[in-house]
Amino acid sequence: MLVSLPSLTVGLLLDDLLHRLVLSGQFHDFGQWNRLGLYEFVGTATTMPAGLREGGLLPWWTPDTLSVRFFRPLPSALLILDTKLFGEAPFPAHLHSLLWFLAMVSVVGWLHKRLLPVPLAAVATVAYAVAAAHLMPVAWIASRHPLVSGVPGLLALAFHLRAREDGWRPGLFLGPLLFVIALLGGEPALSAVALIGAYELFGRREGLRRAAPALAPYVFLVAAYLAFYVARGYGARGSAAYLDPARAPGTFVTTVAQRVLILLADLVVATPSDAAASVPPLHPAFALWGALVTIGALVLLRFLHGRLSEQERRTLRWLLPGGLAAVVPGAVGVIGGRVLMIPLLAGSALVAVLLVRSWQASREAELSRWTRTGLRVAVVLLVWGHFFFGPLFRMALGVALGRIADAQWSLARSAPPCDGTLVMVAAADPTIATYVPAAMALTGRAPHRYRLLSAAPHDHYLERTSANGFDLVVHTEERKVGFWEQVYRDVSPAPGTQVQLSGLRITVKESTEAGPMRVHFDFDRPLESPDLCFMTWHDGALRVLALPPPGQGVSIPHELGPMGL
Incomplete structure (x- = not known):
């Protein structure tokens, strides 16, 4: 909460303004938005580019093929609720976002405690809570949807684990039900099913035949969701900021790979992907950095493997490939920390294991001086990134976002x-x-x-x-x-x-x-x-x-x- 305090002072910002305009009906002459479709910006039958160009909401160079539509009815409903309860006041709406964030941290803490030894679970949960990636979902009301989707998504994972490991039968029904709620919250829910799939395939090691019945409900729901998504025209087309696999498959694969590496740098050493996203010419450099730190983390993990408990090995065996798969859905759109709410579960667990076990190993006298020095450098890098630089970046950018929000209102009032x-x-x-x-x-x-x-x-x-x-x-x-x-x-x-x-x-x-x-x-x-x-x-x-x-x-x-x- 302390790290989030600067974010609570941010006024209505960027797309928050467009949402308020849509809810007020001021663009009625040029487009009609479904009130539960506030994230369907352009491309519906009543929000075609031609009409929005004419109204000035879109610039003249917008093609008729532009479509930016996301299926997020639950976040839309919550924004409507904010407006009805609080009017234009942003502070209560930020408190609403903060409650979702605290719920997310609570679920992550429960999962970490189940998956790791308690001391490591504590380190992992603190690393998750103070991560720079949480900046936008807490500070930007329109970007609350990763939390709204992530909380039920991770609860689905938690209940699935209880059902499979503890024999808790309600989890067999509550897991898929919560996953449906997560899908109503937005596309980040797909990251949760990536973790569930990785658990069944790599965690239990019982073979696909034994895993199939447990995965069947989630596979069916994902297939139905994707079929609905495509049939109804959701997604983004005609925009260079979002990737369309149908337009240029080769470029799509290489760009997604580049973006995945940028996001991995955020997970491994807390290099803020929000900063990288704002400088497209430097994406190759950020991607190279992401590749280097990811390889370094895997080499370090391999060195420490014999020092890990059986519980840690068993957890990382499925959590790491699941976390990597969970990053991919977020790499298709505009990248940034907000797409990492669910993958951060795996990232913070890895950081905790590397940090604690590297520190312990660095105190072993039988290791060479150079090895101990290298381990301490790794510890310093992880502590600096996740517990100092990341939180400071989050707080500083929270203040900066507040200034941007104030500037846009001040400029609006002072414009000729x-x-x-x-x-x-x-x-x-x-x-x-x-x-x-x-x-x-x-x-x-x-x-x-x-x-x-x-x-x-x-x-x-x-x-x-x-x-x-x-x-x-x-x-x-x-x-x-x-x-x-x-x-x-x-x-x-x-x-x-x-x-x-x-x-x-x-x-x-x-x-x-x-x-x-x-x-x-x-x-x-x-x-x-x-x-x-x-x-x-x-x-x-x-x-x-x-x-x-x-x-x-x-x-x-x-x-x-x-x-x-």
Whole structure:
């Protein structure tokens, strides 16, 4: 709870604002969301990209094929409950998230105590509780779903273990029932069944024929869930931020492997995957680090094998492959600590075994000095990562998220008023590009219409070509893909692409694989019309952009926003 305290002060943040807008019905004219489908952002019959582009909720470069829909009715219902009970107040909703987190830690503690000797179980549970990975599910209300899915998912594992090892017959029914509830909470439930499968296949060692009856209910439920998921069009397509196996199978496999290694670094030495996710160009380096520390952990475990108790060997024999399999579902989407709620059960158990047994071995006089030194270095690395750096990162980023939330509300209140069409010329930071306009709507300052012209993380140059139009040029020798660009499309719009919106025609003149380089924007009225409000991000605020006369231009430098993008 102490490590979570900074997270409790975070206001409504990012997708929290979109959820409030949907629940308030402010986007009724451009899309209708099922109230239990708050995570079905785009792609349903009533939330097609064309309508959301027209309404300004999606930028012009969004393809008609974009679909980002996740089956999470239980978290949606809890968000509705928060709104009904607490209104717009975020603090009670954060306490609600904290209760789910404490429930998660309690279940993990019970499992650790069952699977490991008590001293190691204590170390493992503390490592789990203070892990940096818990930052977003506790600090970000819209990201509560991994906890809502993880608690019943791990309870299903706990009851399955009781049924198989203690003969507790209610567990045969309660396990699958809780797994169904976990599936209603979201995709993280699939990680729980990975652990159950690993237990039956590698833990009991009774052969597939004996394991099949115990696994049958879970196999049936997973098959039914996946069939339903595909048939109803859930998942993400048309977005580079999410992986689609049908689009490029080879790239899918290599990218998933890379992301798995990044997540393993978070599990093994607490290298925050949330930090890695925000810097895509460094993903190969983070993946290499993940491979090195994972191999190092396995080598160390092999060295310590003779010093482990039979209970520890039996547990790690199935918990480690189960934990690896549990990481894979989270590697398909936008990676970060929130996808590790269930795999962390295995990660924290491994850390506890390595930490305690390495420390004990380092005190054995018969080992060489170099071996003892190496073991102590491993201990220091594990303690530093899991018990100092990880918790400090979680607390510091909790404070940072609070500042981002405050900034988006402050900017929404201080932005120049606009009663017509607010045209955001260039904004790479999602806070500025999307969430400040959302906060403006929630504070009663919404413009009539909103348009985002560019989210490229580079300097721009605006060339006025006529009374009604201009070219927007990205100024850089090496074009990078902006975070918001990759979320809303999977491929760059080709030269010649045209998009028609109310009052605006867009034509892509030059483009690279990373994104457009020159785009022409032609409005249906003079740019000096009082109902057109051209703004950009400059000197820490939204400011009116003074347009040059036809034949001239103006530079628009790229400046980092509240999220550092």
